[in-house]
Amino acid sequence: MLKVRSRVAVGPLRRPVIAPIPLSSVDALVEELRPAEPMIAIRPRTLRRTAETFVQTFPGDVLYAVKCNPEPTVLRALWRGGVRHFDCASLQEIRTVRSLFVDAKIHYMHPIKMPAAIRQAYAEFGVRDFSVDSAEEIEKVVAATDGADDLGIYVRLAMPKGQTVYDLSGKFGADAAEMPALLRQARAAAKVLGVCFHVGSQCMEPAVYERALDLAGRVIAEAGVAIDGIDVGGGFPVSYPDVTPPALELYFAAIRRGFAKLELAPGTRLWCEPGRALVAAGASLVVQVEARRGDVLYINDGVYGSLSDAGVPKWRFPARVARKADGSPLSADGGTTGFAFYGPTCDSADFMQGPFTLPSDVKTGDWIELGQLGAYGACLRTAFNGFDRTLMTEVRDEPLLSTPGHLDDQGTNTGNPVVTNALA
Numbered sequence: 001m002l003k004v005r006s007r008v009a010v011g012p013l014r015r016p017v018i019a020p021i022p023l024s025s026v027d028a029l030v031e032e033l034r035p036a037e038p039m040i041a042i043r044p045r046t047l048r049r050t051a052e053t054f055v056q057t058f059p060g061d062v063l064y065a066v067k068c069n070p071e072p073t074v075l076r077a078l079w080r081g082g083v084r085h086f087d088c089a090s091l092q093e094i095r096t097v098r099s100l101f102v103d104a105k106i107h108y109m110h111p112i113k114m115p116a117a118i119r120q121a122y123a124e125f126g127v128r129d130f131s132v133d134s135a136e137e138i139e140k141v142v143a144a145t146d147g148a149d150d151l152g153i154y155v156r157l158a159m160p161k162g163q164t165v166y167d168l169s170g171k172f173g174a175d176a177a178e179m180p181a182l183l184r185q186a187r188a189a190a191k192v193l194g195v196c197f198h199v200g201s202q203c204m205e206p207a208v209y210e211r212a213l214d215l216a217g218r219v220i221a222e223a224g225v226a227i228d229g230i231d232v233g234g235g236f237p238v239s240y241p242d243v244t245p246p247a248l249e250l251y252f253a254a255i256r257r258g259f260a261k262l263e264l265a266p267g268t269r270l271w272c273e274p275g276r277a278l279v280a281a282g283a284s285l286v287v288q289v290e291a292r293r294g295d296v297l298y299i300n301d302g303v304y305g306s307l308s309d310a311g312v313p314k315w316r317f318p319a320r321v322a323r324k325a326d327g328s329p330l331s332a333d334g335g336t337t338g339f340a341f342y343g344p345t346c347d348s349a350d351f352m353q354g355p356f357t358l359p360s361d362v363k364t365g366d367w368i369e370l371g372q373l374g375a376y377g378a379c380l381r382t383a384f385n386g387f388d389r390t391l392m393t394e395v396r397d398e399p400l401l402s403t404p405g406h407l408d409d410q411g412t413n414t415g416n417p418v419v420t421n422a423l424a
Contacts, residue, residue: 051081302343325365
């Protein structure tokens with residue numbers, strides 16, 4: 001008899017919550033636990049405040065891109081901040097959100113889906129909105145839902161390359177020339193018809209959204225059909241070392257202008273799908289130095305773990321020494337060095353070029369906090385080489401970097417990003 005079983009790269013039992021009561025800071029956490037394994041420190045207050053910023057200031061509905069961080073603690077914090085819509089790309093994401101929030105509005109925004117997944121999303125989880133980017137996908141959604149009369153179909157428009165770190169124009173989206181026919185086809189099947197797009201991750205130019213909306217307006221006019229919604233996607237940037245994005249309000253202002261120029265019917269929906277911008281500052285990774293060789297540190301997490309973006313993409317993260325292993329004071333005037341990292345696996349590709357700026361006297365056994373890892377950190381972990389354990393907890397301190405336009409703890413907009421509680 002054939003036996004089939006499934007597995008996950010990182011099972012929940014291998015990621016225990018180790019501190020049910022949040023401690024005041026990463027420093028206090030390291031002082032008490034002295035963790036020998038990588039540790040994710042989640043900041044629910046930061047996540048809640050950031051969600052409040054988007055919900056209060058974006059001129060439409062905010063759909064959190066669950067792929068960026070599906071951790072239940074993160075999702076609950078965003079819910080407390082007012083997020084009620086969730087952009088899901090798989091049945092597992094849909095299942096997770098629905099298990100946490102019965103009243104959540106879930107949108108299946110992956111443009112290519114299996115019929116069985118569409119059917120289950122619709123029938124079992126109450127999903128009504130689906131993204132598509134081809135005639136085949138429209139037919140697939142209609143067939144899998146037995147021609148339901150309450151479908152929301154959002155046709156994805158491909159974007160030209162913009163000023164983004166990650167260009168997302170290659171994999172999904174229909175060319176502008178194809179869009180009018182697709183919109184007419186979808187209009188015949190959908191109760192709600194929309195246009196969606198994604199300008200790319202870490203977009204550093206607010207005007208890109210206005211130009212994208214202008215392109216959407218041209219294909220809508222050519223299609224000659226009524227449109228019920230526009231989804232401008234994600235791409236809103238956050239701060240990293242040497243990266244200071246424009247204020248969030250500049251992006252929202254560009255979107256307001258571009259949306260107004262479309263002169264769509266009153267009541268037309270406007271959506272956005274932030275991921276990184278909502279959760280990046282909401283967690284830090286704490287690692288321990290296993291060895292030092294010159295300006296290279298061997299640490300107990302890496303590109304097969306929570307630091308995938310620090311590998312080939314060469315993202316830099318704010319870094320600080322959280323605690324010296326021998327209990328000696330953190331040096332304030334001993335100078336700094338730009339370090340590279342090697343992760344714990346046997347693969348030489350487990351390398352993070354950085355540079356990550358740390359005190360020059362960092363040594364084996366010291367603990368390092370790496371910030372801005374609430375986005376695409378722990379959710380990208382693998383079990384390669386057996387290094388799949390990660391501790392998780394919560395803290396109340398502020399993130400290492402703030403992003404212009406986000407709310408601080410007093411509810412006011414932050415200014416330029418600054419490194420807090422750091423020697424670098």
